Structures are given as structure tokens and as C-alpha cells.
Amino acid sequence: MIPEEKTFAHWYRRAIHAFSAIFLVYYIFPDVYWITVTKKCVVVLTVAVFAVFEVMRIRKLIKNHKIFGLREYEENRFGSYLYFGIGAAILLLFFPQQIAIPSILGAAFVDPAIGELRSKTGKMTAYTVGFTLSLFFFSFTWLTAPFPFSFIAPVIGAFGAVVGEIKKFRWVDDDLLIQLIPAVLLGILYLLTGLLGVAFLPSEIIHPLPPWLV
Amino acid sequence: MVGVNMMRKNSFKLYGLFSLRQEILLTPVIVFTPLIVSLLFFYNAIYNGFLCGNMMYLGEFFVGATVMFGNLVFTIPFLKAFFKLRKK
Numbered sequence: 045m046i047p048e049e050k051t052f053a054h055w056y057r058r059a060i061h062a063f064s065a066i067f068l069v070y071y072i073f074p075d076v077y078w079i080t081v082t083k084k085c086v087v088v089l090t091v092a093v094f095a096v097f098e099v100m101r102i103r104k105l106i107k108n109h110k111i112f113g114l115r116e117y118e119e120n121r122f123g124s125y126l127y128f129g130i131g132a133a134i135l136l137l138f139f140p141q142q143i144a145i146p147s148i149l150g151a152a153f154v155d156p157a158i159g160e161l162r163s164k165t166g167k168m169t170a171y172t173v174g175f176t177l178s179l180f181f182f183s184f185t186w187l188t189a190p191f192p193f194s195f196i197a198p199v200i201g202a203f204g205a206v207v208g209e210i211k212k213f214r215w216v217d218d219d220l221l222i223q224l225i226p227a228v229l230l231g232i233l234y235l236l237t238g239l240l241g242v243a244f245l246p247s248e249i250i251h252p253l254p255p256w257l258v
Numbered sequence: 259m260v261g262v263n264m265m266r267k268n269s270f271k272l273y274g275l276f277s278l279r280q281e282i283l284l285t286p287v288i289v290f291t292p293l294i295v296s297l298l299f300f301y302n303a304i305y306n307g308f309l310c311g312n313m314m315y316l317g318e319f320f321v322g323a324t325v326m327f328g329n330l331v332f333t334i335p336f337l338k339a340f341f342k343l344r345k346k
Contacts, residue, residue, distance in 0.1 A: 046346065048339070048342050048343045048346050049343060051339045051342070051343075052281075052336075052339040052340060052342075052343045053281075054339075055332070055335050055336035055338075055339045055340075056281055056336060056339075058332045058335075058336065059288050059289075059329075059332045059333050059336035060288065061332070062292070062328050062329045062331070062332040062333065063288050063291065063292055063329065065292065065324070065325045065328060065329065066291055066292050066295040066325065068295075068321055068325070069295050069298065072298060072299070072302060111280070112280060112281045113281065145321065149321075149324060149328075152328065153324070153328040153331075156332060181324070184317075184320050185317075247314070248317070249316075249317025249318070249320065249321065250299075250317060250318055250321060251302065251306065251314065251315060251317075251318065253302060
């Protein structure tokens with residue numbers, strides 16, 4: 045690979061990461077008529093298609109099994125994009141949008157930002173910036189949450205996102221953990237407060253388009 | 259005969275399209291889809307929110323701005339690298 049191609053592959057990965065923020069368009073479709081079923085089916089089917097493709101790629105059942113931008117260690121395991129897709133699908137289907145939105149935004153932008161800064165400014169600065177950025181995403185989403193959750197939830201979410209980025213496992217990609225750790229932490233808190241009858245969630249920040257427009 | 263030739267010509271065209279490298283095929287999608295999605299959020303925020311004086315829709319504006327700005331941050335160096343590679 046020539047240096048220009050390496051640089052291109054590097055930024056290709058980063059751009060794909062940022063691109064995945066578009067999954068939030070899911071919330072703009074109204075939960076009425078056939079749209080609810082369709083949007084859920086699209087999420088599940090997309091992940092299933094890519095999972096089958098990845099299995100075929102790993103088993104070298106497809107002719108051109110090398111995908112541009114995949115890292116060497118992803119040669120014999122699922123590509124990180126599939127982990128991202130699985131994480132986003134779990135969030136979209138099973139979590140309230142107040143938890144899913146900042147988690148997906150964090151995975152889309154915080155992960156590549158930390159990756160860029162880690163090599164340029166060192167780990168400490170990279171994780172501090174990552175925490176701050178993640179805190180910003182959670183804070184905005186949780187602005188209308190009842191006190192003290194408007195403060196506690198963003199800190200827990202940002203902490204979870206950075207832990208998800210720091211912790212490395214061979215078979216589980218950080219793209220999955222950076223989304224699921226904050227979501228699970230906040231999800232547990234949501235269930236606990238629900239059992240105690242305490243209001244926890246803020247109001248929704250993405251409102252669907254009117255059904256007649258779709 | 260003309261039909262067979264036409265089919266062969268078209269199949270070569272189709273093969274040519276799919277033999278293009280996936281990253282080059284995906285470049286316009288990577289660049290333009292986030293912009294379109296963020297514009298959709300802006301539309302929702304402006305049409306239903308600001309024009310109706312409903313500040314509940316500020317969230318859409320935030321999400322739209324984040325998607326647009328965040329993508330520009332990573333798409334600009336990506337496009338620079340793309341054009342540099344094409345020159346080579």
C-alpha cells in the first residue's frame with residue numbers, strides 16, 4: 045500500500061465512523077401504521093445482511109474477501125463496522141431515545157476523535173477530550189431531566205463511553221462497548237428509578253415528522 | 259446479433275461499475291447522506307419549532323448541527339486524501 049492509500053484508508057475509517065450518526069434518522073419516522081414495523085425490520089435486516097456477509101468473508105466464501113479499510117486483526121473476526129451496527133441496533137430497538145441518541149453520537153464522533161488525538165497529543169488528553177465531548181452530548185440530551193439526574197446521568201454516560209473506549213478485548217470491539225456501556229449503566233438506573241417510582245428520563249429530543257408527511 | 263452485442267456491451271458496462279473499488283463507489287454516499295439527514299433535522303426544527311415558536315424542537319437543531327459539523331470534521335480530510343490519491 046502506498047502512503048497516499050494508507051492515509052486514504054485511515055480517513056475512510058474515520059469518515060465511515062462519523063457517517064454512522066445518520067442512524068438517528070430512525071427517530072424522525074413516526075411510530076404509526078406500517079412505518080413502525082418497517083423501520084424496525086430495516087434495522088434488523090440490515091444487521092443480519094452484514095452479519096451473513098461478514099461470516100462469508102471470514103470463511104473466505106466470497107471471491108474478493110478483502111474489504112478496504114479493515115484492519116489486519118479484523119481479518120479473521122467480525123469487522124468493527126458490524127459491531128457498531130449491532131450496538132446501534134440494540135440501542136434503537138430496546139433503549140429509550142434519551143439514552144440511545146448520546147450513546148450513538150458518542151460512538152460516531154468521540155471514538156474517532158479519541159483515536160486521532162491519542163496519536164497526536166497522548167492518551168491522557170485524548171481521553172479527557174473524549175470525556176468532555178461525550179459529556180456535552182449527554183448533557184444536552186438530559187438538559188430537561190429532573191434534578192439531580194440532569195447532572196448525574198451525563199457524568200455516568202460520559203464515564204461509560206470513555207471506559208468503553210479504553211477497555212480493549214480481542215473479540216469485542218470498542219465500537220460496541222462505547223455504545224453499550226453508557227446505555228446499560230443508564231438503563232439500570234432507569235429501571236431502578238422506575239421501581240422506586242421516581243421520574244428519571246428527560247423529554248424526547250427528536251420528534252417524529254407528522255405521519256402525513258412520510 | 260445486434261441484441262447479443264448490445265447485451266455484451268451492457269454487461270461489460272455493469273461489470274465495470276461493480277469492479278470499481280467499493281471505497282470510491284461509497285465516497286458520494288459518505289459525503290452527501292449525512293448532509294441530507296442533517297438538513298432533514300433542520301427542516302423539522304425550523305418548520306415545526308422555530309416557525310411555530312415551539313422550543314421543544316431545539317433538540318432536532320442540536321442533532322442536525324452535530325451530525326453536520328461532526329461529519330464535516332472527518333469528511334474534509336477524507337476528501338483531501340481521496341483527491342490526493344486520485345492525482346497519484
